[in-house]
Amino acid sequence: MRTGAARGQVGHFHEAGFYSSDAEFRALIVPFAEEGIAAGEPVIIGYDDRKNALIRSWLTDLSAVTFPADSGVYATPTRAIAAYRRLFELHVAQGAGQIRITGELPNSGNGGMFDGWDRYEAAVNTVWQDFPVWGLCLYDTATAAPVVRDVVERTHPRIVSPSGVRRASDRFQVVADFEALPPVPDPLEETSPMIELVDRSAAEARRALAQIGRGQVTDTILDDLLLGVSEAVSNALIHGRPPATVRIWAAPDRIVVSVHDQGRGPADPLAGLVPAAGNAATLGLGLWLIHQLDIDVALKHADDGFTVRLRGATTTG
Amino acid sequence: MRIIGPVGSYRELGLQDHLCWVHGDRGDYRPHLGEFFRDGLGRGLRVAYLGSGDARMVRELVGRVAGTGPLRSGKAVRVISFEEFYGAEEPVDPAAVTKRYDAATQEALADGYRGLRIGADMTDLVRAPDRQDAFARCEVLLERYSSRHPLSAMCGYRRELGDAVAQFACLHAAVPAGLTPFQVFACGDGAVGLLGEFDQACQGAFERALRRIEPAPGDSTLIFDLSQIQFMDHHALLSLDSYAEACPVPVVVRSAPPLVRRAARVLGLEHLGHLRLGDL
Secondary structure, rough: OOOOOOOOOOOEEEEOOOOOOOHHHHHHHHHHHHHHHHOOOOOOEEEOOHHHHHHHHHHOOOOOOOOOOOHHHOOOHHHHHHHHHHHHHHHHHHOOOEEEEEEEOHHHHHOOOOOOOHHHHHHHHHHHOOOEEEEEEEEEEEOOOOHHHHHHHHHHHEOOOOOEEEEEEEOOOHHHHOOOOOOOHHHHHHOOOOOOEEEOOOHHHHHHHHHHHEEOHHHHHHHHHHHHHHHHHHHHHOOOOOOOOEEEEEEEOOEEEEEEEEEOOOOOEOOOOOOOOOOOOOHHEEEEEHHOOOEEEEEEEEOOEEEEEEEEEEOOO | OOOEEEOOOOOOOOHHHHHHHHEEHHHHHHHHHHHHHHHHHHOOOOOEEEEEHHHEEEEEEHHHHHOOEEEEOOOOOOEEEHHHHOOOOOOHHHHHHHHHHHHHHHHHHHHOOOOEEEEOOHHEEEHHHHHHHHHHHHHHHHHHHHHOOOOEEEEEEEHHHHHOOOOOHHHOOOEOOOOOOOOEEEOOOOOEEEEEEEEEEHHHHHHHHHOOOOOOOOOOEEEEEEEEEEEEHHHHHHHHHHHHHHHHOOOOEHHHHHHHHHHHHHHOOHHOOOOOOOOO
């Protein structure tokens, strides 16, 4: 019997499940995948290597199953949204009426960082609406932090249990109402910055950053930070409310930059996660570019204004 | 070797340099023009002052700045009226102007000189906003011509032109430091070189400069050399992409620094755009 999304479901059918053992994980994922395989629907599976191997051993027919080989798909939320959109377009072009996708996002429980993925989980309720996608996000209760569980319940309209019981999440928030997690302050932000620039051009911010950052981080990371700070300062000067303040901190192998203005920041909850619609010269494209770089990006809306924080490190993170 | 990029102070210019010189008034400009001409004469060039006004006054001016005394019949120093090169028609025809520069350069060579050196204060010619586009196109063609022929030029623009100065300055291979964040110059092989920093702050100026660039007649592609770019943001990349889309011949970009390649990849321009990424 078909469960979950009805055949011909239009839009993203977004479910989450929690498991506390491999047996529960199996109970959640095998029916989801097997029903898809039986219905001739493409099934996309993205877990870590150990879980992917388990899944391969449990399924009867892997011919319709895709394990995205590129682990970089989860490098940043923005890149994941774009990569999956391309994959969905491909499947729809090949005639798929329903696409099943399941995976586990980076979080401290699996060795990753959850920062920013809360906005992703909220956004995919909207940004994949053009595709017939059934998404099942599974989280390990033993390792997922309480804050992750909180976000999962607020970003998935439906929760499925290992016994197969489905319920609506009474804590679900549509993307427009979603309260994103505040960025965790970086310890460096509590210290005096190496430099503070007020109402200066993007070029001056780049020069200061290049001077401080050269030798601290790799050239590749420094280039990403330069692209990021330039876009953020341009946005602050054009769309924000003065003064626009750039602060740069440096520690061995690490650079933190904040760009703050006293405006309210972008009202669009999807800002940075997808390209802004319409004119390319809008605020949204710069933020979208920043979010695809190999640096950590955090947006902070507060009473005193809007801040874009960029962090680049020679090591991961 | 041509001077490409910002120059901190006046120094000797070679046979093919194209310099924008920004100054406060003619009194400020003439000493530099004098040095420029004396240096040219020392290099075996014919020097020419391009100007307007009474011919005798102009001759005396040239004599003074060249330090050669009032001119008699020396062929090494010439005075050319603006009308002779730029014509009387409005707007000026950049291709026709370039042909006249070429004819004068070839004549200098035929007369045994190593090339032609021209000094001109362009301020009065470009003061009217509706003339600026045509004169800017002339600068683009002269920049291209001087990159391949022994024509050196010092184009004077007075500060009183205000913001308009930068739109002409950015079309010269050599400019005073701090005047424009970017330059569009001619490479010796016909490519269009981009130099400096291209971001949102100079977006309008860059798009205006791009509008003045056309493929050379008969060229099957237009190549942009990006090797001298220090920074380029997504606004500038998209402007370049739009330019490529509208260009009548395919546009190829080459030698993009890692930061530019990075931004282009993130924007998806390498697959979806109208730029052909040459030897990336």
